[in-house]
Amino acid sequence: MGNFNILFIVKRELSLHKPMCYFLCMLAVTDLLLSTSTVPKTLSIFWFSSREIDFSACLTQMYFVQCFSVMASGILVAMGFDRYVAICHPLRYSTILTNAVVAKIGLAVVLRSGLLALPNPILARQWPYCRTKIIPHTYCEGIAVLKVACADIRDVQLKAFRTCGSHLFVFLTFCIPSLFSIITHRFGQNVPLHSHVLIANMYVLGPPMLNPIIYGVMTKQIRNRLLWFFTHKGT
Incomplete structure (x- = not known):
């Protein structure tokens, strides 16, 4: 509700149509997507005792969890850059952080997070897994998935x-x-x-x-x- 309220208020209030608020909306969307990638399966475990997930779906969930986490960190860096420009170059703020620049920063954050998280599920699929694949977690957290591999991953670590x-x-x-x-x-x-x-x-x-x-x-x-x-x- 908090993230939805931020998105609603920024959309309705024209005075909030500025770079810092745009970055805040990006962070709100990322937080919603991060929660959406884990909460439905978690609730189905507790409410409906649905304790199974397909292995490919598990790796897909692991990818999105890591992708949105990295995306959030990138947006925080962008928000820090916004504050730097506002403090050090206040008179040039509107000319430096234009809507086009904000859009490019947002696109760069999305591409960066998508590429950085991509190798993890690809490498995780290559490990041999035992017949019983039970992870002690409510969602497919990366290290929890790797721990059920039949191979010893400590040498690689x-x-x-x-x-x-x-x-x-x-x-x-x-x-x-x-x-x-x-x-x-x-x-x-x-x-x-x-x-x-x-x-x-x-x-x-x-x-x-x-x-x-x-x-x-x-x-x-x-x-x-x-x-x-x-x-x-x-x-």
Whole structure:
């Protein structure tokens, strides 16, 4: 009802026909679609004891759940961009975020989410599944579906973590000190001045110092070459 009310009010009130409200309507539609992709089957389980779903339909539901989730994140980024333009370029706001630009952003968000979610059901279909396919969930949530595969997916998960682990650590080394710096400046009125200075220095010095260490440890080729260099240096 909340999402329908937002759509109804924005449609009726001409003064709300502006980019921020358009993005808000996109988010409302995405939320409605996300709920619609899961709630009917969930209610049928509880109300009618309909505990079966076709495997292809299950993968289709998994695709739409992930697609609409990614779509919501893209719309939030677009809303953040809208606020950036409104704050930093208020006089050019209406010329930058025209209706055509908003439509292109919305189309880009839809295409991005559709493409990013597409490999998941395709790869999930390739796994061998046992005869009894029972997932402990009210809808076809991605990891719940993969857990009923007969193959051991932990080897693949470890390989993916080893491949992407260095990027995750580097991302955290940038974000965590920055987040602490923002929070202490905003809410830490009683935090000593030297703590603010220390956190700010950690933000600019920590990542450049840790990045070569992280990538050196995580990247096999670099690690092997470094070990060879130090072990053969004296020969």
